[in-house]
Amino acid sequence: MRGKSHGSIGLLAAIQTSLLFKLPISIASIAVATFFSLLPDLDQPNSVISKIIVKNDISKYIYKIFIYLINVFIFFVSIKINENFYMSAIITFVVIIIVESKITHLFLRRILLSFMFMLLTLALHLVSAPIYFIGFSGLLAVFPWLKHRSLSHSVFAVILIYFALKQIELVSGFKCLAIYGSIGYASHIFLGDIFTKQGVPLFYPISEKKISFGFLKVGSRFGNIAEYLFIACLLALVIATFFWI
Secondary structure, eight states: OOHHHHHHHHHHHHHHHHHHHTOOOOHHHHHHHHHHHHGGGGGSTTSHHHHHHSOHHHHHHHHHHHHHHHHHHHHHHHHHHOOOHHHHHHHHHHHHHHHHHHSOHHHHHHHHHHHHHHHHHHHHHHTTOOHHHHHHHHHHHHGGGSOTTSGGGSHHHHHHHHHHHHHHHHHHOOTTHHHHHHHHHHHHHHTTGGGBSSOBOTTTTTOOOOBOSOOBOTTSHHHHHHHHHHHHHHHHHHHHHHHHO
């Protein structure tokens, strides 16, 4: 599913949970559920959640500067090794082609995303934040390097998210943080990607077999229409629940 669909479903799932179980809900709770409904796709460097954290234009600009500096460095190294200008230029040209084929923009985005969460983890450690805050930030630093739809799209990930958020909830006093965060995260899997052709590996890492209850192709016209209809049905369910309960 597309990011905006995941966000809408996570938001509606949080409201429905609040109505059914009489849980207090706030703007912050809705924001948490929406954020965590996007979080599983952090393993995709071009996903909506990744672009929220690191803007695409910014990373492209950094990538251009990075490649330019590498090119200059390679040229000066080749000149140092071989004083023949033309030979150095040829060597530089060949090495640059190899380097640019390995260091892509998406690869750099993974580095940037991971680096930002590593800095956050270090900052939390330096201010002696509770260990669960530090551990959760460190977990997010790993996400960009996961294979897409692997650990991040499993039941184990939902349990891990709930446990981490519960500890943060106990320390911070943020009521129902674990519930709304976990509902948002689970909605991505059980109300979203499980209905696509690719499916999700629910029992990863025990089993890598992907389970699918649908045939939607992400980004296709039919898939987009189906997403809108599903969101409309969820919205209708929330409205009905509001008036009936």
